[in-house]
Amino acid sequence: MTSAIQKIVAVVPARGGSKGIRRKNLAELGGKSLLSWTIDAAKRSGMVDRLIVSTEDEEIAAVAKAAGAEVPFKRPIELSRDDVHSVHVVFHALDWLREQGQADPEGVMMLLPTSPLRCPEDIIGAVNLYRSRDARAVISIVDLDKYMTNLRYLEGERVRMVAPEENKNAQRQGLKKLYGVNGSIYIARPASLRSAGTFHLDGALGYVMDMLNSLDVNSNDDLALARHICETMEPWRRYAVVSP
Secondary structure (H helix, E strand, C coil), X not given: CCCCCCCEEEXXXXXXXXXXXXXXXXXXXXXXXXXXXXHHHHHHHCCCCEEEEECCCHHHHHHHHHHCCECXXXXXXXXXXXXXXXXXXXXXXXXXXXHCCCCCCCEEEEECCCCCCCCHHHHHHHHHHHHHCCCCEEEEEEECCCCHHHCEEEECCEEEECCCCCCCCCCXXXXXXXXXXXXXXXXXXXXXXXXXXXXXXXXXXEEEECCCCCCCCCCHHHHHHHHHHHHHCCCHHHHCCCCC
């Protein structure tokens, strides 16, 4: 017999290996790890019924538990390689829940630790959009402040328009804005996710986040910028802690 349906289950993929920043998920930011920032935002949002960290790493598991997340299983090594997309980690977590007799939740959310500056309000807004529109999926995005006429491929030293059919001299008024997937928040119906094999479903809705909230930490320069923001700007100063 399966248990009652949980509303939102969040899965945080946090493997031990990384290339751009060594032990990236445990990198210090404002007195706590990148992983802890993501766990704290999910908990403060009040929108997540179950918060699961998927990792193969014992130290990361201990940090996750101390921050208030569950680590109910150890991620298989074959799902911890560089070439494995994070969506497969979510599939593994959903399969594990089924094996434990849990019904599929209303929505499964993926939160990557590389987006530590997402605020609880971002998670609240994304879940509210998901529910109010009865969406198959919601993906967080950011206004790039660019248009198709601005985009170029660089081939060697030569630039080539991404959309050569666009008027090269068009004024920005009337042009469609471009938005980028910021990698911060993904929500989908489990059945739709399994069917499509991706959160990027046809008809997915976009939840627009601010540029600073969308910072994706994948290099030491990104981390330095995130630290500067945490030291100098609200609301992140409120969420930072003093290291013991």
